[in-house]
Amino acid sequence: MRSVVAMLWALALLVGLKQSSSTAIISIDLSSKNLSVVPGDLPSSAEYVDLSLNHIRLLRSGDFENTTRLRFLNLSWNGLEKIDQLVFSGTPLLEDMDLSHNSLQNLSHQPYLFNMRNLQGLNLAFNMFFNMRLGEEFRTLATLQRLAIGGNNIQLDDFKSITGVKLQTLTLCLEIGTTYVAGSLDHVRAKRLQIVLSKGKILGTLYGLLGDALLLFHELELTGLTGGYNNIVKQLIKGEIHTSHFHLTDILIQWHDLTDFVNAVLQANIPQLTITDMALLKLPFNDTYVSNTSAVKSITLRRATVKSFFFSQTAVYNFFINMPVVSMAVLETPIIHMTCPMSQSPLRQLDFSNCAMADTIFSRVEGEHILECETFGQLNQLFLRGNNLKDFQVLSTRVQYMTSLEYLDLSLNYLIHDSQAECAWPPSLIHVNLSSNRLTHSVFSCLPRGTKVLDLQNNQVSVVPQGPFLRLDSLAILDLSSNRLRDLPVCGGFPTLTTLLLNDNSLHAPSVTNLNSCPKLEFLDVSHNPYTCTCELRSFRSLGTKSQQKNGQTRIHLLSWPVGYRCSYPDALRNSTLKDFWIPEVSCNVGLLAVTILGPAFIIIIAVTTICHRLDVPWYMSMIWQWAMVKYRAKSNNDRLQDMLGVEFHAFVSYSQQDAEWVNDTLLPNLQGPAGGGLHICHHGESFLPGKTILENIMHCVEKSWRCVFVLSSHFVKSDWCNYELYFASQQHLSWGSDRVVLLLLEPVPQYLIPSKFHQLKLLMSKHTYLEWPQEKAKHRLFWANLRAALQEDLRNAPPARQLDVDDVTTSTPSCQRSTATAY
Ligand SMILES: *[C@@H]1O[C@H](CO)[C@@H](O)[C@H](O)[C@H]1NC(C)=O
Numbered sequence: 001m002r003s004v005v006a007m008l009w010a011l012a013l014l015v016g017l018k019q020s021s022s023t024a025i026i027s028i029d030l031s032s033k034n035l036s037v038v039p040g041d042l043p044s045s046a047e048y049v050d051l052s053l054n055h056i057r058l059l060r061s062g063d064f065e066n067t068t069r070l071r072f073l074n075l076s077w078n079g080l081e082k083i084d085q086l087v088f089s090g091t092p093l094l095e096d097m098d099l100s101h102n103s104l105q106n107l108s109h110q111p112y113l114f115n116m117r118n119l120q121g122l123n124l125a126f127n128m129f130f131n132m133r134l135g136e137e138f139r140t141l142a143t144l145q146r147l148a149i150g151g152n153n154i155q156l157d158d159f160k161s162i163t164g165v166k167l168q169t170l171t172l173c174l175e176i177g178t179t180y181v182a183g184s185l186d187h188v189r190a191k192r193l194q195i196v197l198s199k200g201k202i203l204g205t206l207y208g209l210l211g212d213a214l215l216l217f218h219e220l221e222l223t224g225l226t227g228g229y230n231n232i233v234k235q236l237i238k239g240e241i242h243t244s245h246f247h248l249t250d251i252l253i254q255w256h257d258l259t260d261f262v263n264a265v266l267q268a269n270i271p272q273l274t275i276t277d278m279a280l281l282k283l284p285f286n287d288t289y290v291s292n293t294s295a296v297k298s299i300t301l302r303r304a305t306v307k308s309f310f311f312s313q314t315a316v317y318n319f320f321i322n323m324p325v326v327s328m329a330v331l332e333t334p335i336i337h338m339t340c341p342m343s344q345s346p347l348r349q350l351d352f353s354n355c356a357m358a359d360t361i362f363s364r365v366e367g368e369h370i371l372e373c374e375t376f377g378q379l380n381q382l383f384l385r386g387n388n389l390k391d392f393q394v395l396s397t398r399v400q401y402m403t404s405l406e407y408l409d410l411s412l413n414y415l416i417h418d419s420q421a422e423c424a425w426p427p428s429l430i431h432v433n434l435s436s437n438r439l440t441h442s443v444f445s446c447l448p449r450g451t452k453v454l455d456l457q458n459n460q461v462s463v464v465p466q467g468p469f470l471r472l473d474s475l476a477i478l479d480l481s482s483n484r485l486r487d488l489p490v491c492g493g494f495p496t497l498t499t500l501l502l503n504d505n506s507l508h509a510p511s512v513t514n515l516n517s518c519p520k521l522e523f524l525d526v527s528h529n530p531y532t533c534t535c536e537l538r539s540f541r542s543l544g545t546k547s548q549q550k551n552g553q554t555r556i557h558l559l560s561w562p563v564g565y566r567c568s569y570p571d572a573l574r575n576s577t578l579k580d581f582w583i584p585e586v587s588c589n590v591g592l593l594a595v596t597i598l599g600p601a602f603i604i605i606i607a608v609t610t611i612c613h614r615l616d617v618p619w620y621m622s623m624i625w626q627w628a629m630v631k632y633r634a635k636s637n638n639d640r641l642q643d644m645l646g647v648e649f650h651a652f653v654s655y656s657q658q659d660a661e662w663v664n665d666t667l668l669p670n671l672q673g674p675a676g677g678g679l680h681i682c683h684h685g686e687s688f689l690p691g692k693t694i695l696e697n698i699m700h701c702v703e704k705s706w707r708c709v710f711v712l713s714s715h716f717v718k719s720d721w722c723n724y725e726l727y728f729a730s731q732q733h734l735s736w737g738s739d740r741v742v743l744l745l746l747e748p749v750p751q752y753l754i755p756s757k758f759h760q761l762k763l764l765m766s767k768h769t770y771l772e773w774p775q776e777k778a779k780h781r782l783f784w785a786n787l788r789a790a791l792q793e794d795l796r797n798a799p800p801a802r803q804l805d806v807d808d809v810t811t812s813t814p815s816c817q818r819s820t821a822t823a824y
Pocket residue numbers: 034036
């Protein structure tokens with residue numbers, strides 16, 4: 001079974017590998033290989049080929065004839081001078097081509113572009129083009145989305161041939177001396193214009209370009225600026241502006257240039273400003289003016305660094321926090337503090353993700369008092385994820401006056417809550433993200449009352465506490481994944497919960513009954529927990545299988561079922577899904593188990609008993625037992641030799657006269673005759689010596705016999721003589737060992753029938769097991785064998801077989817019955 005599964009697995013893996021190899025992008029990196037021609041052995045499956053940083057000056061037709069799947073080609077930094085017209089005729093799928101930093105000369109003459117029906121990205125920047133006139137071939141690039149070009153002067157009609165091409169981004173890579181004739185970009189249909197300035201400064205010569213850019217493009221990005229900001233400011237103040245998103249990327253800027261620029265943007269009513277990778281110089285010592293009115297909606301600063309050591313941090317913070325914008329973000333910037341706006345701030349969204357903010361944020365110390373910020377009355381969303389925040393309770397006081405705050409993201413900090421002080425959240429809070437902190441169960445005593453969505457994933461919560469302090473009456477979504485919970489929580493404190501996420505915790509056998517306290521629960525995720533697949537898990541498993549059924553008897557929908565739910569114990573079931581794990585009801589229910597096991601057992605016992613009874617197994621068993629005992633005694637009896645002295649008979653048989661017929665006809669022939677193994681038997685019939693008294697004969701017989709066989713029957717117990725014989729024999733044999741008395745039960749003799757004077761017999765019967773004469777003929781053989789085995793012994797003094805006069809004997813030697821008769 002297991003090997004079959006393993007084989008299937010291997011097969012699946014192989015198939016999977018094959019498929020993935022056929023779908024994976026084949027990428028060939030041949031950059032910096034000192035190549036002077038395109039290698040002839042490019043694999044035909046190649047899709048991404050990087051040939052950058054080589055010396056390929058010429059692309060010949062046929063260079064890519066066999067790479068028909070080619071989609072990306074990088075030929076930058078090669079010194080390319082000439083490209084054959086037909087070189088890409090065999091690569092209809094080519095999507096992206098980088099030909100930047102080469103020595104191509106005439107932008108109007110790039111005939112190889114005629115065959116590129118699928119081209120989306122083309123980089124022709126940093127070649128040796130003198131002007132930017134695009135040739136007719138560009139007209140055919142209907143799918144082009146990104147075009148990067150560079151040239152020394154831009155003139156009217158240069159872009160005429162791409163009028164019909166709807167670009168996403170046009171990138172102009174400009175050298176310092178580039179000239180621009182106003183209106184040259186009129187023909188371009190692009191959402192975004194990116195101007196890359198290789199030497200950094202916007203000079204007056206590009207003044208017109210900036211004006212056209214702000215007029216014509218929805219988004220404008222200036223990259224690599226190091227100066228000339230005054231030209232931009234001038235244009236922003238003066239010109240007509242249609243741009244709605246202004247980007248500055250990778251810039252070096254002085255503080256006063258930045259403030260001028262920002263104020264100009266605020267005045268120009270460009271809705272969005274984004275500054276990325278900014279290095280700041282000459283930072284301020286005093287507060288800087290910032291306009292108090294603007295239509296700008298959003299300002300984003302990403303990865304700002306400072307190049308000064310001495311400056312007023314407060315002045316810098318104040319400049320940003322007092323901007324009259326709706327949304328402000330300072331991201332991935334190592335600032336440790338933010339001040340409070342001077343007056344009521346219009347900010348509705350504030351994002352300081354991935355900075356280095358400390359717990360002092362927004363607050364101010366005056367003397368011995370900490371003054372909390374009260375001017376964020378409009379603030380609706382505050383993102384402080386990925387900072388250096390530590391004290392949860394202190395944070396609540398920091399935001400307590402943000403009376404419109406609904407969304408608070410404190411994820412990815414170092415928050416703990418161990419303070420006894422009251423938490424002071426604004427009542428407006430409904431969405432709180434506390435994921436990836438160090439919070440334990442104590443956090444539940446410090447949560448905003450109105451929370452609807454609470455994200456506590458990846459913390460250290462081991463239990464959801466219960467109690468009157470925990471009242472989250474609006475909580476609908478609770479994410480406790482990646483914590484340390486050991487069981488399902490009780491929803492006492494949040495009766496309206498609809499979604500509960502508990503994946504990646506330590507639940508091993510969830511108590512499904514706890515969910516009864518969650519009347520509104522609809523979605524439950526308990527995947528990726530270390531389930532112990534034993535009886536305890538059955539109720540949970542049935543929750544899963546029920547939630548899977550479409551007609552859904554249960555309202556709870558178990559997310560990620562079944563693949564996310566796997567056994568981690570016992571080892572034999574490890575990693576098998578809970579869905580596949582099945583334990584029969586009976587092995588878990590003790591009552592049922594008892595019934596199922598004991599029922600059949602009971603029946604079997606009865607059956608065995610009945611069969612034994614029918615087949616008389618006990619009788620056979622006792623026969624075999626006795627036979628075995630005899631054999632054992634015979635072996636273990638060491639001083640037997642001593643005892644054997646003077647013994648002439650194997651046995652003396654004592655019986656009642658009424659049983660004489662059976663003794664003579666059945667017993668004796670089976671012991672004495674050739675069939676009986678020739679045992680010597682002393683019995684009333686033939687062995688009593690004539691002339692001796694009966695008593696003497698009996699005593700003689702008992703003395704000379706190895707064993708005494710008493711044929712017990714109801715007649716026997718009625719005979720006094722027999723009692724006497726028994727008494728004598730047992731007395732005699734006591735000295736030898738009681739095992740010399742063999743009791744042969746001819747018919748059942750109940751103990752109560754035995755008269756009290758036969759106490760010898762009672763004693764013997766209780767100590768001795770006896771041989772029962774079976775009625776069934778089939779058992780006789782075993783009976784005789786057993787009896788013979790009990791009597792069999794090697795006699796040295798056996799008398800020669802003598803023939804007695806039967807009549808004489810019978811008259812002179814009465815059986816014990818007759819004696820009894822005389823006694824009465
Ligand atoms: C690069 O190739 C040229 C000839 O094609 C050769 O002269 C030069 O030594 C090679 N350079 C390196 C670093 O291998």
